[in-house]
Amino acid sequence: MAQEFFRYETPYGRPRQRTNYFAWTLAILLLTAFAFAAWLGSFYVFWQPERPDSYRLLKKLHRIDPPRRFELTAAPAGEFLNPKQLHDRYAPLGEAELSKVNSELARNYIRNFQQVHGLVPYVVGRFRIIDVHQLGAADVFTSGIVALAAAIDNGEVLLEHVYPADRRDIPLMRQTLAPGLEVKLERTHDISAVIHADRSADGRVLITAMPLLYGTYAVTRGTGTFTLEPPLDLNLAAGWPLFKREELRAAEDRYAQLRQNEPTSPGTIAIPGITPSGTPPPSENLLVRVEQALPIETPASTPAPPLPLKGTKPTPAGKAGKIAKNQKATVAPSVTPIQVAKMNSPAPALSTPPLQKFTESSPAPNSSAPAALPADGAALASTAGGGNWKTYAPGKMPVGRLVAPADLGQVADRGLTGERTYLKGQFVVNFADANKAVLRPRSRVPDSVMFLTGGNSVRIIVEYPTGYIPPKPGSVVSRDEVRPLEVTEVRKQEDGQLNVFAREIMQP
Template structure:
């Protein structure tokens, strides 16, 4: 045996260890599970920010935005629902479907309505305040007020309307949000979105709504205004609704006692499933949202011009005076129609030019005399005294004092109103940006609703009725459109409201409106028989 072959081997060396494949398999599986958990957890946290733990984590990571203030023309697309429609929608949902809907409503609000599926539900109608209390740190909204209200025309629907505001505004809000005050929500001024719905034990529905505009509010009969502000923090761990079972029952009991003391005890109890019929009477005092007045452009007035040959304009010298006891110089030819006299000053001998009537008649005293109006021209200023034409009568006429002209309030008028005598008008083609539609698109607009954007209407219309400041039009259709049922047809009525000083077109006239002079649509109502009532207003300057 040759020992040289094994001279490099160690007889007492440590044996080579085996690889533990089982341990490595367990470690890899644990790492894979941790990766999947982190991946699924990120989806759980980011896709469900309405959960308290997810919202807290996103706040610490600075991955969530605070609720923002929306503008009326840039609000998320939605549908306006009255008390009956809201009750019918949520009362038919089961427990699982209602929980899923509430999660989606809260999620959309937390995300500032980014990538919303469907339409946002907005509340319209009249609601009476049953109780109002200050928000506390253990509520979802930590600063402001919340008002428990009841629908005036639907007793089965309750609404807690949230008014988030700064702490300094709360004392004024307590004085304004009193028991019995009515809240009027309109689709043209308010955007109160539903963020939660709750089914009560007795079958009623209570919704939670918050105004997305965070505007300024006041009462129709009372001083003081308060302005809302978006909340800086949401305490989702407090849970929904804001008014729990015991505080809500206590508020309803206090409201019933208030109604009895006010002499309306017969209207307090509302049985579940029974709704009062008829249109609610107008409220004595209402809480409404207001907007700051925007200045209205003053139309440029044409310069004062005088007829050729009536008066001669000369430069006015300093220190020139009118001659006393100077008689007016008659015109060479008598004019059948009287004109306004003009007094023109000259350096040496001023002339007074006046129009004369066909025959001599005693000149009675004028009814009213306006102050002199100075018409400035580049060459020579003219001083014109306007007086009414003389009346040929022998009986003396008593002199009436001149009535003061009311000041022009157009500068303080609201630039956007939904029915009134004054609003902002524009030159042709200079109106704000908006969507232009024809009469054939009105059905889609009625089904989809106005999403807050400006919508203009063009087309040819026939005047069926004309009043002082309102006219009813119908789209003018061709014979082929009538036979083939194209367009809106005779089932559409256009109710046009004109501002003060405008003259509506006469009955039977044909009105044509194009993209330069359209009507502005304020509301579209679809009746049960399929007919459309389209409310528009005139925004073009004459």
């Protein structure tokens, strides 16, 4: 009875709702698509910093370091190409291939050549300036001068050489970089990297190069010097090349009018499509990079005591030349050059000075004398100079501290502390010169991961004794506790870069 009475009443509580599986599936798919798009977007931004939008975003996130000033012995590993080699490399490329190459060149420059696949191309040769253009806010580089030059020995190659500098130096630079001036790039003094390659309307190759040393330049027959500075920011939206086609055509027309009244020989004119058979003579006025002179401190020298003349003997004391039992020996003073001059002159006879007693005393220490050698009887390899120092057989070097590349950061913080420090590990040769080589530690971690995690790079500059042949670029050098390198100095830059200076002390 009661059951029939309450069967039409609403039960207490909320009714059970049905789960909408379609809505949940759609939401999960949307979140998955958003995560996948964010993942692809991060790769698009971080792996393509040469795009204007990616560069601006990375600059706001402080993931782009400003261009760095390199040293001649610490430049990225590369190859030096003359105008003919530049033409043979970039002229046959199609539009798609050239665009891919330009993206890689700009990416390497923006990343300060930290993730370079292969060798960096450098420009060498002789070029003559056609025109100059002052850089501004509408250009890729916002301050400085860009010089348009033509290769002297190859009429098919044009060069845009960028000179970034402070605005205060621009008037002097415009006066120095005049049309007709010859620019000579040599592998022993200049490191001008190719950062863009293009083709002009008539099919010539247009190369854009940046001097990575950012040094000081001067002309051989002129006064005044100017110093380059790394650019603080890039305006990639302005586009490449720096001389657009209309500006390039106008610059060549102005240069042709300038050269009409100048006497030239047929062998010195670069004609498009024709390569001169002979090398033109060197120009009287050249633009060259100069090194700042360092003051040399001359060590203070103490005058040496006068030496006695040959044949002079100390005058014995006593009548028969014998020394008394309780009397000390006495010697006559040494004859000086002034006394010799008096003896040879017809002046009156020289009077003999009174004899002086000889007293035994310990010699005073000379502050200018060289320091004592180590206990093993050999000079330290880190202090010996001139390209020659003591080398040792494997395992026979003096006792010291052995470190790995991972420990170099601690060595830079606390210093060498006066003890010998040896370096072991596997290294890859980036650059090799007559008696120096630049190495970097060989790591299993890819360079891309090191870049994203903000890892610091280590560069080892190794100096070899006279007669040693440095390893070739690209080869792998392995050193262990038996054949280590001796570390002489560790420098840490503001950006975290470690420059390690070492020497080869092992016998071949």
